[in-house]
Amino acid sequence: MFSERISRLQGSLVREILAIAQQPEMISFAGGLPAPEAMPKVDFTGMPDSLSQYGPSEGEAWLREAIAAEMSRIGVPAKPDNVLVLTGSQQGLDLAAKLFVDQGTPVMVEAPTFLAAVQCFSLFGAKFVEVGLTPNGPDLVQMEQLLERERPRFAYLIPTFQNPAGFCYDAATRTRIAELFDRYDVVLLEDEPYRELAYDECDRQPICSQLKSAPWIHFGTFSKTAVPGMRVAYLVADQRLMPYLYKLKQAADLHTSRQGQWAMHKLLTSPDYPAHLERLRGFYKVKRDAMAESLDRHFHDLADWVVPPGGLFFWLKLKREADTYAMLPKALERKVAFMPGQPFYATPRISNELRLNFSNASLERIEEGVRILAEVIRKELG
Ligand SMILES: Cc1ncc(COP(=O)(O)O)c(C=O)c1O
Structure with a gap:
């Protein structure tokens, strides 16, 4: 059945x-x-009635613009065209799995990693290639051996305040990973839901900003800094991947709640943010x-x-x-x-x-x- x-x-x-x-x-x-x-209190005062109508699959232009500006500020040169608004970054993992994973596709993940990502990738048949994790990031020697031997189609990494380990990759590790991914042409899925929740100094330069040729998707969310119940998140991706991700999003849910996008945009651009x-x-x-x-x-x-x-x-x-x-x-x-x-x-x-x-x-x-x-x-x- x-x-x-x-x-x-x-x-x-x-x-x-x-x-x-x-x-x-x-x-x-x-x-x-x-x-x-x-x-923060979610404030819907002043929300235009026009948002009750269906909207664009890629997300509202004003939110995409604000996200692209924020990404550029943290070193990822993104235009609004590189941004896709998501219904939770969990949805981004689902879209990426649909884009890249067939039964038996090798997929690199950290050991340990975010268990909902495992749940999602395994549904599509991923064959996991696990790289060990230290407080400075993945074991780079092992990572290189695995890239050479297993040729994973993508690697899913949580470099900043990793879930579950809480580690933050150091600057040298981030740079080395970018070099390796360019050399082996591995797609980087960089998931950063916690990057704003920094209590001590540590390097937070997105790895995708250091890539020269490897394709990449960077995920962000308002769940940890604002309200998870709103389910508004985003991905920023390499231009080569955007047409596919856009169509997958369209097929998945047409678009993310327009009211939610409006409320998150209001919050993100408020002087108090x-x-x-x-x-x-x-x-x-x-x-x-x-x-x-x-x-x-x-x-x-x-x-x-x-x-x-x-x-x-x-x-x-x-x-x-x-x-x-x-x-x-x-x-x-x-x-x-x-x-x-x-x-x-x-x-x-x-x-x-x-x-x-x-x-x-x-x-x-x-x-x-x-x-x-x-x-x-x-x-x-x-
Ligand atoms: C690493 C990681 N990725 C993604 C998510 C999902 O976040 P969202 O609420 O945006 O779907 C979480 C939530 O706990 C997470 O820890």
Whole structure:
């Protein structure tokens, strides 16, 4: 009855855990939910009635112009014609998968990587080529060997405040990746939902801005800086890819909500927007620091981690071999939710890692949750 690809359809563990984590007494470190109190008020006052009509598939001209200007400011020389407005950057991953992936197509991803990207690429039959990740970025020696041997059609990378690891690639790594991708003519999919959430100094120069010949797509979103429920995001791509992406977008949903685009444009161009971003960074930095202190207190003998310079997550590796997936039910019983490491790997493995989100819980609940989680893990490790 179903298409052949449905045999590869996976559920999203995040969404399943999130459903459990919605219970009010649960302390949730599981999702990547922005804090509701940090979200700007969406103001529809003055929205033209004409936006109730169907609109252009590529997105509203004024929003594309504002996004192109922002991309140029961060070093990516983009024109409005290079911008496609998306219904969430998740949609961009779907369009890219449709553009590039057939059954068995080699696709490079970081290990670990964003699990919803794995879900999306595997549906279309991707054969994953995993490159190991260090706090400075991918293992470059391994990356070069894999590019040479596996010839992936594209590489999906999250260079700035990676999800789940929180790492930020350093400048030399970014430059080297651009050189390698030009040499091997690999398409770069650069996903940057967290780039504005920077708490410490680190290099954030988009890799696509350093490419000379390799094709590229860069994804951005308003989900983490404004409101995820609006589902407004964008891609900026190499001119060679735009006609295909435009038609794929048209086939997928005609266009992104015009009202949502209008509200995001109003926010993006408001004189208060830079101050909003500053407040947001300040607000999350306090939470990041609170979780770092709680981890020092309760996890120092249990796990290793790097304090993330930005983004929304800590990535912990237990000092002993263990399966954090098997520990999740015990933590949920004690009303603490976290994401085990296992689903962040494109090829199945047992993982002694866990991802902890710090943006959603209050400061008190961060301390309480980390304390309880350490108790659960200590007991499980015997
Ligand atoms: C790496 C990464 N890419 C994409 C997304 C999806 O963002 P959006 O809300 O724009 O679909 C997320 C959200 O958590 C993410 O972490």
